[in-house]
Amino acid sequence: MQSNTNDLIVILGTGGTIAGAGDDVGYVAGQISVADLVTAVPALAARQLEAEQVAQLDSKDMSHAVWRLLAQRVAYHLARPEVAGVVVTHGTDTLEETAYFLHRVLAPGKPVVLTAAMRPVTSLQSDGPQNLLDAVTVAAHPGASGVLAVLQGRVHGPVEVRKAQPFALDAFSSGEAGPLALVLEGQVRVLRHWPSCAPLGLDVVAADPELWPRVDIVASHAGADGVVVDALVAAGARGLVIEGTGNATVHASLLEALKRARAAGLPVLRATRCTGAAVVGAPEGALPSAGELSPVKARVELMLGLLA
Structure with missing residues (x-):
């Protein structure tokens, strides 16, 4: 397992409600850049971060082509020795599918943390900033590894995580297994082992997604x-x-x-x-x-x- 000896966290944006604008129901997803999302969270100013826009879409429209590109960009940044972990901002609707896809293709030794929001940036109840801050906290946590999902202070594994509520802020669950860890006041409390898996390898998805x-x-x-x-x-x-x-x-x-x-x-x-x-x-x-x-x-x- 690679050691998280450095502080750089790379944040890859794919759109979703966390980057949305509008009211709580009639918003449009994927309107705010990932760089602007990071800037809007003052607590992240002290962190060593890089932001990259991989896609800008509503996750209900997630495609195999975006999956392949995202996996390639995650793998690229994980291979950089100065990178401690990667955070992916995502929509909630297909987050669990993307998490499992990355888990099976990459099974990384460094943390890859997906996060999202149930309310757009413009909402009075916007949950995106806290979720993003928690995701960065987990990505920088010593010993953390594998593909994870962080929402509402809970760290979920890629196999168990499911969107269980269509509108509530606390929308995600790990079912009977429960979360892997909690994020409490900026501290990670580990409850179970980080996920492990025998990866299929990035070469598996090298073909044109139209041919999958x-x-x-x-x-x-x-x-x-x-x-x-x-x-x-x-x-x-x-x-x-x-x-x-x-x-x-x-x-x-x-x-x-x-x-x-x-x-x-x-x-x-x-x-x-x-x-x-x-x-x-x-x-x-x-x-x-x-x-x-x-x-x-x-x-x-x-x-x-x-x-x-």
Whole structure:
């Protein structure tokens, strides 16, 4: 593991609500530069920081092309000996997907900390400045490593973190696992081990993102059938994730179509639409389990597996 012996923190901006402007509901994401976000937090003035704008978008519109560019820029800065860690400002909607993607591609020895906000900069309840300050604090913390998410004073791991509330300030959760650490009055209180992972490597995503395999998510629900599955296979899907009910159970009519897809060579993973816990067990005849991964993270895992 690399040692955090230096003080420089690089902040990479991708847009999101944390860089938004407007009222609490009708704001426009990605309006403020990451350099201006840093300048707006007086407590960061004493820190050794660099800011770089990687993208400027609403994270609901996150793309594979931005993912690849972000991973490349994170890797570049982590390789600089003077850099202690990297902070990524992001939108909340797909933060958990980006965190897991970076976790599987990079698994860095230095901290890579994603942060975001539920209110724009112009809101009276703006949570972005404190979240950014906390993220920098964690990125500079001795011994911190791996991909992390810092929001509302909690440090989440890339596997467990989920957006659990659509509007509340305290929107993120790590489910039953709980946070990895807390940020209290500028101090990091570690609760669990920092995340570790066998990385797939940046070369896995070297190809043009337009050529990355298509992996889709299909939901099981009352009245489900296999029409969507058959259509996705016909459209060129290379893998499927089923968002199952309960313990990742699948409607019988939908299951038949998924079995046809597997017979045609498509890998399929079953995840659960329930939040906060993993799929348990593997009943006889069940589709392969995504385990503790949410449907969106299972999609990332399956796509990266196909790329690898």
